[in-house]
Amino acid sequence: MTARFPDTSPHARLVAPNLHRRGFLRLASAAGLTAALAACGGPSTSGSGASPASSAPADIDYTGVQPAAQVTMWSSNPGSSQAVTQQIIDAFHASQPDIKVNLVTAGKDYEEIAQKFQTAQTGGTLPDLIVLSDVWWFRYYMLGSIVPLDSAIKAVGIETGDYQDQLLADYQYAGGQWALPWARSTPLFYYNKAHWAAAGLPDRAPTTWAEFNEWAPKLQAAGTGVQHAFQLPALAGYAGWTFQNNLWGWGGAWSKDWDVTSDSAESVAAMQFLQDAVYKGRWAGVSSNDSANDLSAGAVSATMSSTGSLVGILKTATFDVGAGPLPGGPAATSPVCPTGGAGLGIPKAIPKENQLAAATFLKFLTSPENTVTFAGATGYMPIRKSADISALVAKAPQSKVAIDQLTVTRTQDRARVFFPGADQEMAKSCANILTQQADVHSEMTALKATLTGIYDQDVKPNL
Template identity: 85%
Template sequence: MTPAMDRRGFLRLASAVGLTAAVAACGGPATTSGAAPAATTTEIDYSGVKPAAQITWWSSNPGSSQAVSQQIVDAFHAAQPDIKVTLVTAGKDYEEIAQKFQTAQTGGTLPDLIVLSDVWWFRYYMLGSIVPLDSLIRTVGIETPDYRDQLLADYQYAGGQWAIPWARSTPLFYYNKAHWAAAGLPDRTPTTWTEFAEWAPRLQASGTGVQHAFQLPALAGYAGWTFQNNLWGWGGGWSKDWDVTSDSAESVAAMQFLQDSVYKNGWAGVSSKDSSNDLSAGAVSATVASTGNLVGILKAATFDVGAGPLPGGPVVTSPVCPTGGAGLGIPKDIPKENQLAAATFLKFLTSPENTVAFADATGYLPVRKSADISGLVTKTPQSKVAIDQLEVTRVQDRARVFFPGGDQEMAKTCANILTQQADPQAELTALKKTLTGIYDQDVKPNL
């Protein structure tokens, strides 16, 4: 890991009241005037509380996980018939769940367990909308030391645990092994992007009929996340500590490389929707996509799929990979009986056996240290890549994670560079001005 301050470090410095306005500038639930005070980690007494007989779980079914999630729910019913769990598809993505959850705060029906994106959970803390899980963890016996440390820590603040990791991922480099063979390439992912730039013309000329050797991921959902890999590899980044560095020579060089791959050299395209589908269809030879896409790619592809760690750059080769995904939290404004029942199910849902079942069905990372991954790795060898890569992940740039609306601004800038052929230096300089404005107005006053 880099020595830069991580998310917890930022939050420890932030003013709880002031940051409420800052996070409101992001899409999703508002945290402006009228918000409840931030939750505290005061001990909650669940002694004598009987778990509710029925609870609801709101999910967006990340990684097409509805079927396996329902299977786990059914297994829970068999093990604990006194609690019925209803799985509700509350949105197609994290943003839709966030909007629905926010609406429920003002008079709707709240869920008892909810999916919390890694970059959304803190606003729920600010609103006082989620309960600290520490008392529930002790009451139902959730063994937190057995969860992967770096994933569990993503949901810690003010001495409390606010969510439990569940659908967690890293980006992976996926490739078509048949195309690799046709081009005479070694059966592995490139070590660096420079190496892949040397391979790409061979893939283009190998007679496979592909549109492009590589497909850049859809910018709206992935640019700010996955392109950190490229920026870091060139020695740049969206930011360094609190300083915006999107216009640095290193960052510009990284984006110039990506633009040249599309326009000057012509071996890369930009996905309009989902680059993993483009790969599975055989239209491109390689792409970068989430670990959560692994099972979907393997099911859809009619060829052998290779997967490996993200390439490094000409300056930095490791660590150059971020993490992502979601955890699970429990609303504050529901009865203790419902909170206790939700925690009971949460313990079952993220058990070592079920985290392997979930990983097997989706490609997400097993979140428990004691999980027996031998069968998973035997069945899907590619899954071990993500598990191994977890040890060399890097803390995300603050400008993406902490600057309200920063991710959206990055996506707009990347779209201009990669689909409109705009000048990288000019675009990244303009992005720095925008991000610096966000920092000065919404972040700096709260440090």
């Protein structure tokens, strides 16, 4: 196996169980709860001293405010991005002498950085700019822990119209822009071109899962030595994210708006197809760690993995790597691809001077030129429409697949990204279905009850 590429998924892995007991996911304030959270260090949406966000964010007056001379950015370095982020910071320092940016590795993944941010709300030192993954930012919106960026965007002259519309919209709610896109990704279908050739398959990703179901036996019989034609992603990091592709393709979803629909006939059929691929067709396995590494090692013929895995796969694979858009299902072939990854937000409880300095650097960090630099080093998508991607595509033609696929992405189901802890619950249910051969309908029905409970207790009272 090759070295693991940490945190390239939108939700890299389940955190330790003690950090996600249901009591620590509650948003309702309770006496002594803040102290308990600080003691055990678990990220939570429980009261942290900040009032819940209002339905319409108020403008922030930055008139006469001078940017602070120094700010700190907290990152988990998604996609092994520490070096390229520091490179961009150094370029920022060279371009102007007034603001110094300190990069702090605040955790090895999105969960650890969220844990540290939660702890800082109780009296620690807050960052001025923080990485917020797709499944974490909304709980901090509900808590009022992050500032709406609209006023800062105007103050420093950020051209939001040049950001990819789908990626910008992922952080919009109640009339406010709560983060800006940065390390953004979509899932891709990666495959071993040599295995494809050995099986006599066309050099492309399958158009539908039904088509791949026909291809899989040919790959299994091609004499490549693999155990499985396809490797399902590690469930702890990918299940809730990538399986939206299957659910949508079958006409299902984790939820529709705020209503949980995991038990619908369509959603159950989608998960039944995956279970059958593992236990009946036996052409699919389930990664125990990182399916991108499994593919790079030649252990499987294909997988779904993040755009942010692209650079790592290309570095370590000893074969030609193919990449294509995600397959569709019997009900829909487009759009069946979710966006994912992380954006950057600004804490509310820091001085306006720091907010303005953080926004000044955020403008530079996400400029058209720097988004190409970042994408080239990590595999994440360029987030600006005006970015010149010619050199990027020339170096790694596979990167254009994600850029092209972006036009047909779909906003993620609210149950996954807006319900605190829901992603972990989805992963548990998928693990029962795909590694324990549990009854699919029963698991998806139980999941609905769990997710509905999270909504009723954690989300609905705070909207």
